[in-house]
Amino acid sequence: MARYTGPVCRLCRREGTKLYLKGDRCYTDKCALSRRNYAPGQHGQRRTKLTNHGVQLREKQKVRRYYGVLEGQFNKYYDMASKQQGVTGENFLKILERRFDNIVFRLGLATSRAEARQLVVHGHFKINGKKADIPSMLLNVGDVIEVVEKSRASAKFKALVENHKATAPQWLSVDAENLQGKVIAEPSREDIELPIEEHLIVEWYSK
Template structure:
């Protein structure tokens, strides 16, 4: 599966929630797309269908491709702790996601673009790999030359302070510290990770 670049409202309607953020179209049409949208909403979904849907939701939410997702799952399986929770922690530790959580970018797609276009630094060094795994204590900042970019300054002006317990933001430096991997209850995404574990365990 190539990275999805089509209408995001259509995908949000498919999963029944605004997974890409505030969505006016979804608010007016919060049922599956297509001529049988309302009918398919009432149709009973199989156990496999529910598991697959949950995996797809996680992939679309974090903007991860199938191969990357499977690799992260295997890494989570080999780690200590509950596999599903570790999987979400690994997804949250991706550099593009951390840039989004810090408020440097308004969406994960924008964060991914900022990283690949070399606007972001980790511990003072340029990193242009969106899937880069951020570790506890790492400082993620905006490159000096990029601090005046309208897209970045606009996003930072609308950010909420101290939104996430596992992140620390320094407005003067336009940089944030990744304190630790978040606990499951701290991750706001509505993802039933156990269904994903069950799917891959078959």
């Protein structure tokens, strides 16, 4: 499975905004963006004015990195969104929100999307009672996610039950004590906290 394996803090610095790729560290003074608020590399501190093309590209890359999706799959999601009824940009973000790894993270069952992806691949979750290990699966209303029985006794998930603080968005319900969550509605545009101008991504793909 192809994935980015480089230093993730560089990605936040390149996009100039927190993408919350390292979980709890992103909320502390150790955050690389807080300490070095400029792009990585020897020319990172130079001020450059982006063209319209550059602005659209940066927005696309920001969203792609936020959800941890590689270019090919990102393109497929956009094609799916463009064929659906409604506003293409919003449809696109809703598809990304419905990814299995994103939902695990949004339920508070992982500290970052990268950790959620790893937990999914290692087989720690079930969907509707059946083991599932594909992070890119798109979940639907009514789907139930739960930690498999043999994983519940692990230190990771025991600590999660004791210290669960995450608040799930309105389209998800979570039962932290039983390490379970459910998709109760379609995600809405208002549920996405990262400042995203999705119209720029639509303009990028419309060329």
